[in-house]
Amino acid sequence: MHSFKSIKIIDSGKSIILQRNNDTSVRYHSTWLRDNALDPKTRDVNNRQRLITLSDIPINISIQSAKLDKTGTNIFLTFLPEKKDVSFSANWLEAHAYDIKQHNEKGWIASDFKTWGNDMLNHIPSADYKNAKSDKTLLLQWLKSLYCYGFAKMTGGKIESGALIQIADLFGYVRETNYGKWFEVRSEINATNLAYTNLGLQAHTDNPYRDPVPTIQILYCLENSVFGGDTTVVDGFNAALRLKDENPDYFNLLSKYCARFEYKGKAGVHLQSRRPMIELSPDGELITIRFNNRSTAPITDVAYEDMINYYKAYRAFSDIINDPTLAVNFKLNPGECFVVDNTRVLHARTAYSGEGTRWLQGCYVDKDGLLSKISAISEK
Incomplete structure (x- = not known):
């Protein structure tokens, strides 16, 4: 009071x-x-x-x-x-006080965010689906963890196609894209996206070629009997802050200049965006990471005299993202899913063999639903 x-x-x-x-x-x-x-x-x-x-x-x-x-x-x-x-x-x-000390340096993050590295492995926020659905206190705790860390798991879900929508319904609404209400993540012949192969994928954020970018992503496991195919998540905010600490000039280049992203899929789909890899708000808050080597188009918005250093910054950021000390690795079992804040947390996958089956389904949910649900439950 x-x-x-x-x-x-x-x-x-x-x-x-x-x-x-x-x-x-x-x-x-x-x-x-x-x-x-x-x-x-x-x-x-x-x-x-x-x-x-x-x-x-x-x-x-x-x-x-x-x-x-x-x-x-x-x-x-x-x-x-x-x-x-x-x-x-x-x-x-x-x-609602505004007569307070304002942030005056680039790259600050909200005080209720906590950055993490591989130390997170033994503290992954997780909840059982049935318990979270029936217990609002548990659900609120899980949602706040998802917001705070940008990442959480849920277990005990149904092992049936479309079950991921039940996870989305806990806190928001599915954002339908050209991939559909949800999409299948398993090997395809002549795949329209490298995600639909058994190749390993570098840590990345999804769909940086969209504007606005999808904010929350759910990846739900239905089958996973292959050798390999492990999941990796990386805190992009932690990586960006490390880059800033190690080389402020590199951080400034990646936040100053726009990169370009592009995707051409099936006939009639051509998505493009122009945004920085490290996006800051006008007052310097770190708000979004866009990093996806597969979808990066020719970068044409960087001044000629800065292009060499820009690529050095891009490489340095990539090396930090690839650092094992920043990564949390785990294997999903059927009925489990992981949920990430796609504006912050990158995810990756190791390559897997042709024997056995790996079948995941994914969908996107708008982040405003997550924040609304947290506020609504907290007010009761």
Whole structure:
């Protein structure tokens, strides 16, 4: 429970400053406070969506009065020229504070993400499907782990075609692509994708040639009696941060310039995208890794004078991704699946023999469903 011990109007009514009990302070602007008012004339009481536009807020808005209740847990404001009364709880204001130290270096990651290497092998987040489906607390724990680490396993599923959709239904909605609602991962003659062969695959993210890229991927095992065909996952954020630590110039090149990705499959399918291998938000947050040697098209957006160093950076990043100390290796059994955040975690496969059968099915789910489910369960 948060509370404040004093409130003061500053900047001629354009802002307020609140003093905390530990003698630190936090400021808010009048326009921001009015725009985020929680009263029923500003926000719909059912869906909490805003009922006004920014143009409805007077450009000369100011705060006439600002008061705290006796406990310091609620503040009460009056705005001019509307003469509108608005209240906020200390908890809400603290949860949405923006008068804080901002990140000022490239490549920071969200505080609730945890990076990992091969030490993750003995701590892979995992849950039994039936238990997770019936126990919301267990499901929430599994979903939070998937978000935090970008990777999790689920066991105890049905051994039947299409069972992976039941995993997707736990937290979101399947994103259908040209591969269908789900796709088969097993050897094919004249395969349209190298994933549909028995060749080994370097650690990669899926479908970087799409824009937007699929965000969550499920790979579900139905048969796996071959020699080889083991699964590997690599934390791409960990790899990118290591590159940044070892050679900041290389990190800057891969985040500054766009690579190009392309896929031509069956007739009528030609997918292309232009995005950096290491994508940062405008304020420098590391948000997406796109790495797929098979689908990288000719890179044409790098300046001539930087191209040699760009390829050096590309090679260095590839070498880090291939480092066994960053990889978690395991073999899937029928009825098991692994789920990855495809914007962060790369996956690979070792080659396998022609004897026996390896049959996986895969699908994509949008990440917003995962985040929505976490929030919805947490609020209950």
